[in-house]
Amino acid sequence: MGHDHSHAGHQHSHGESTKNLGIAFFLNLGFAIIEIIGGLWTNSVAIISDAVHDFGDAFSIGVSFFLERYSKKKRTVTFTYGYKRFSTLGALINSIVLLVGSIFVFMETIPRLFHPVPVNYSGMMWLAVAGLAVNGFAALRLMKGNSISQRAVMLHLLEDVLGWLAVLIGSVIIRYTEWYFIDPLLSICIGIFILTNVCRNLYAIFRILLQATPDHMPEDKVKTILQEVPGVKEVHDLHVWTLDGEKNIASAHLIVADDTSREEVIRVKHDAVDRLKEAGIDHLTVEIEYETEGCYSCPVE
Ligand SMILES: [Zn+2]
Ligand SMILES: [Zn+2]
Ligand SMILES: [Zn+2]
Ligand SMILES: [Zn+2]
The missing domain is CATH 1.20.1510.10 (Cation efflux protein transmembrane domain)
Structure with missing residues (x-):
């Protein structure tokens, strides 16, 4: 909430x-x-x-x-x-x-x-x-x-x-x-x-x-914003869609270095949410993955 x-x-x-x-x-x-x-x-x-x-x-x-x-x-x-x-x-x-x-x-x-x-x-x-x-x-x-x-x-x-x-x-x-x-x-x-x-x-x-990306908000643009968050090494399994043309939603996996501290992980999450909010995406759900952890939830993608 x-x-x-x-x-x-x-x-x-x-x-x-x-x-x-x-x-x-x-x-x-x-x-x-x-x-x-x-x-x-x-x-x-x-x-x-x-x-x-x-x-x-x-x-x-x-x-x-x-x-x-x-x-x-x-x-x-x-x-x-x-x-x-x-x-x-x-x-x-x-x-x-x-x-x-x-x-x-x-x-x-x-x-x-x-x-x-x-x-x-x-x-x-x-x-x-x-x-x-x-x-x-x-x-x-x-x-x-x-x-x-x-x-x-x-x-x-x-x-x-x-x-x-x-x-x-x-x-x-x-x-x-x-x-x-x-x-x-x-x-x-x-x-x-x-x-x-x-x-x-x-x-x-x-x-x-049909859950297309919102107007003026293609996937690569959102990906670039997330990749610019300090501490983020890579972004994958990114989904961007819009509820009604005004309220936009995204979910993404962010990869961070293995030695990232708890405080740093929290900072990365907040930073990602803030940057996307500024770009017009009000609701972001992120999953943080450590570099050598591998992606458990989306092996197919
Ligand atoms: Zn919440
Ligand atoms: Zn997915
Ligand atoms: Zn009319
Ligand atoms: Zn993943």
Whole structure:
């Protein structure tokens, strides 16, 4: 034990960011519902696509809102790592929901590209103006906050502002040209944007689930840090992985000279833990081996 880190000093900012997450959640969910109704009313697949995007945002904000408390839960006899990876699971579910939603929208949208159907462009225009006003206001409000979660939410709102801007411009063009294919074209652009984000997220999620080394923390870099600890002759059986993309873990065997004293061994262990902590690995488990002892636990490696 003894790995606990106190968060008592950040109580205020945590409460603030939780409140903003709550606002952003209801904003996105409200917009998703309004967009589904508005999309059906105006017959616009571009607005339906945006509804999928907003629903995905609401879902991911809801998950992080819920997990902000849940992931702080202490370890149990079953979940010895605690609940950190539950957020990875939430991100995976979110990606699958967005993937399925986008595929359904594509199935509706692609035929319309070749056989355009009329849309209610003035309805689209009014929805876009309202969307721009509310999303723009919320983005401006959150721009003042500087916590990571606030910035992420702000970027999402900014995407939505751009989405509404595209719908506004598209509906004006349709009004003057009657080029109804612009609506499915916008829808496909929004869908590709959603799927690009989904692919990026899935890549990060699978890296975590397949126990790849953390970003910017390849094995050789960690090995170099450990080898630089005074008294360490060699490093082997090194494993580096990440719980949730933020909390990183490593285990290693360190070889020391045969005549290393008890005090020196303790110093080597503490030094190794401190250096890795500085590099962003919060939890290191080391095994100390004497030079002529040989490696008992991993003869295969
Ligand atoms: Zn311990
Ligand atoms: Zn977004
Ligand atoms: Zn091993
Ligand atoms: Zn060993």
